[in-house]
Amino acid sequence: MKQLLLVFFGGGLGSVLRFMIGRYLNSAETGIPYGTFAANILGSLLIGVILGLAAKNNTLTENQILFLATGFCGGFTTFSTFAYENHVFLKSGDFMSFAIYTIGTFIVGFLAVFFGMYVVKS
Numbered sequence: 187m188k189q190l191l192l193v194f195f196g197g198g199l200g201s202v203l204r205f206m207i208g209r210y211l212n213s214a215e216t217g218i219p220y221g222t223f224a225a226n227i228l229g230s231l232l233i234g235v236i237l238g239l240a241a242k243n244n245t246l247t248e249n250q251i252l253f254l255a256t257g258f259c260g261g262f263t264t265f266s267t268f269a270y271e272n273h274v275f276l277k278s279g280d281f282m283s284f285a286i287y288t289i290g291t292f293i294v295g296f297l298a299v300f301f302g303m304y305v306v307k308s
Contacts, residue, residue, distance in 0.1 A: 189252055196257020204262050219271045222264060223291060229263035230295040234302020242306055
């Protein structure tokens with residue numbers, strides 16, 4: 187039960203922060219979802235750091251990993267919103283934004299995870 191609560195509270199905090207970033211950074215004028223992009227990239231970097239620390243020298247407990255990686259990062263990052271925003275790009279015929287957003291999110295997201303783990307190992 188304790189582990190479920192850790193994931194629950196971590197996820198809630200992550201979701202609230204993602205909501206705030208989206209409200210601040212997403213552009214209604216251009217329709218470009220900078221907030222979702224930023225949350226997904228920052229979350230990828232953070233999970234790289236968290237799991238890098240956990241792997242490097244066992245500095246994090248299982249409960250801390252559940253709260254931070256599974257809960258917070260899981261609530262902070264969002265695949266469903268990313269998928270919906272891509273649907274909007276495709277529906278409007280904005281194939282260039284669709285391609286840039288999709289490819290950019292995947293490439294920069296992966297690089298952020300690797301960079302986070304690299305920074306911790308250095």
